[in-house]
């Protein structure tokens with residue numbers, strides 16, 4: 388109740404929490420409806436680009452214009468096309484125009500500032516050449532360096548250097564063979580303690596942690612219920628597993644519960660046998676939306692319907708919660724309620740790789756059944772050491788308050804940065820506590836222009852458009868870091884400089900009209916009508 392009594396701020400809409408008893412803190416997320424005029428103009432923009440795309444494809448077909456992207460060779464002309472699909476059409480005709488905004492080489496640490504190799508293109512972004520110059524001290528608003536551990540000085544770097552001197556940098560073997568080092572075991576014990584689970588297993592790559600472990604846990608006859616905005620690695624893992632996949636609306640508990648009910652009531656198609664296994668797959672923080680999973684409600688549902696829960700904490704581990712232990716810590720829940728705790732070391736820990744945490748039996752099983760555990764070379768020792776040192780720092784086991792300071796700094800920076808952008812009238816998405824801050828640009832032409840104009844002002848941002856976002860929801864995505872200072876975060880002033888022609892009018896226009904919020908309103912009321920008490924979900 389108390390959470391719904393918070394004063395409604397004018398500039399945002401709030402998701403209404405329907406089961407407040409499940410939450411021990413306010414849950415505030417905002418998603419403004421795309422203004423109609425903006426939507427129309429955006430579709431027109433894509434329409435014009437598509438018409439010109441077809442026109443140019445026609446000219447390429449008749450060799451009037453040179454085609455520089457992948458195409459079938461002359462000797463394959465009689466074959467069915469190998470490379471031609473809509474994505475390739477999109478790459479040729481749309482992406483290439485603004486490609487200079489991506490793939491820029493950095494030549495230093497991706498800290499709060501970074502150095503970027505300057506490049507030019509003399510053939511309309513088909514190829515790039517280095518100019519020999521370096522763009523120094525560009526403010527980095529794009530790296531997932533939430534706690535600022537991506538550093539080349541300090542205790543993490545020092546420890547990693549020492550370990551490199553002792554072990555070298557490569558392992559040259561899998562965990563089952565000669566690639567099982569004492570430092571890996573030390574790391575796994577630490578990860579398990581950090582997460583509050585019985586056991587943990589680590590992998591050299593976050594992407595492979597998902598894509599190779601989901602197939603070890605689910606297969607034919609199993610049903611995976613996957614959030615529509617889940618990361619590609621989760622989607623790939625689900626597909627590789629051979630399970631049936633059903634997708635629920637992003638963070639929408641009505642949609643999830645409906646799928647769960649249908650699964651129980653109808654069972655498998657045709658035979659109507661019960662599903663062998665129900666596996667709900669969600670993320671902690673969604674990196675394109677800045678939203679936080681409604682974990683208390685997901686846990687309540689999974690208990691009620693006896694489904695397993697796979698939680699990917701790639702962006703939330705280290706970045707959320709009073710102790711930096713992710714979304715479980717953030718909501719004050721019990722880690723035992725999550726069956727499979729997955730996360731990566733690539734973000735808050737400034738390292739590489741991924742982990743799975745959970746019950747001892749789960750980890751034992753995965754050690755011998757996961758392709759990633761059995762067949763992939765294990766993690767390089769300096770990387771493992773970076774994880775150990777950053778994690779012990781977060782836990783305060785290094786005897787300093789450095790970890791706690793970073794956590795507090797990240798939280799303050801997030802609040803400050805989000806508030807500043809809102810005050811300036813920008814449309815930003817996501818949860819108030821999420822360090823991932825998407826700012827809406829909408830139109831395709833603005834993606835390129837915004838990224839370039841920001842870089843001219845010495846600010847590096849990530850801009851994102853279709854197919855990574857819905858077609859009319861292109862955006863800039865800022866990642867706030869504990870390494871940012873207030874002055875650095877006043878890049879907002881830099882944003883103001885480009886906002887006039889690019890973003891500001893949209894924000895103002897939308898403020899004058901009513902807007903909707905995603906996954907809210909009566910239709911989002913979970914179908915179960917008796918609120919769960921926290922931790923006691925199933926009847």
Ligand SMILES: Cc1ncc(COP(=O)(O)O)c(C=O)c1O
Pocket residue numbers: 592593594595597618620670674699701702731732733739740741
């Ligand atoms: C939710 C999620 N899971 C998994 C991954 C893959 O992790 P990695 O980049 O460490 O391989 C990412 C990458 O950004 C991610 O966002």
